[in-house]
Amino acid sequence: MDPLLKLLATDASLSPAQLGAMLDLTEAEVRSRVKALEADRTVLGYRAVLNEEKLERDLVRAVIEVRITPERGGGFDKLAERIAKYAEVRSCHLMSGGYDLMVEVEGRNLREVASFVSEKLSTIQGVLSTATHFVLRAYKEQGVLMQREAVEERLAVTP
Numbered sequence: 001m002d003p004l005l006k007l008l009a010t011d012a013s014l015s016p017a018q019l020g021a022m023l024d025l026t027e028a029e030v031r032s033r034v035k036a037l038e039a040d041r042t043v044l045g046y047r048a049v050l051n052e053e054k055l056e057r058d059l060v061r062a063v064i065e066v067r068i069t070p071e072r073g074g075g076f077d078k079l080a081e082r083i084a085k086y087a088e089v090r091s092c093h094l095m096s097g098g099y100d101l102m103v104e105v106e107g108r109n110l111r112e113v114a115s116f117v118s119e120k121l122s123t124i125q126g127v128l129s130t131a132t133h134f135v136l137r138a139y140k141e142q143g144v145l146m147q148r149e150a151v152e153e154r155l156a157v158t159p
Contacts, residue, residue, distance in 0.1 A: 005042070007023070049141050049142050051146055051147075060108070060110055060135075061090070062104070062105050062107075062117075063103070064131065066100060066102075066103055069126045079124070079127075083103060083121065086121075088116045090104045105117075
């Protein structure tokens, strides 16, 4: 992998000057290369990895296994692209194994996620079945370990 892409994938908050120093390039060269990578859609965006437990919002995340019938002339792609366009969908992947698509969704509460599955996802022609798994806690997100704050342990009670 291109060293510039590797650094951006690890920490996109690095400035062009910092990236240039790490890669022995000028700041202008880094800006030019990043602009070219964005133009040819190699780099699609930049996101921070957030610790959801520290945020003042309650969101429910779910992973949904979806079995679909491939469409003639489009295979799995047309249906997957249609599902991926929903605002509730965070990610959508074609999978091998017991189901075809893995869809990660987000909602304000369990009812909102359940409503998405029952009213939008499962009603799409070509969707054969769904299995929804609610995410209880993230331990690692996009390669970053989620650090939990230390909880004071109770002392053992002895007789």
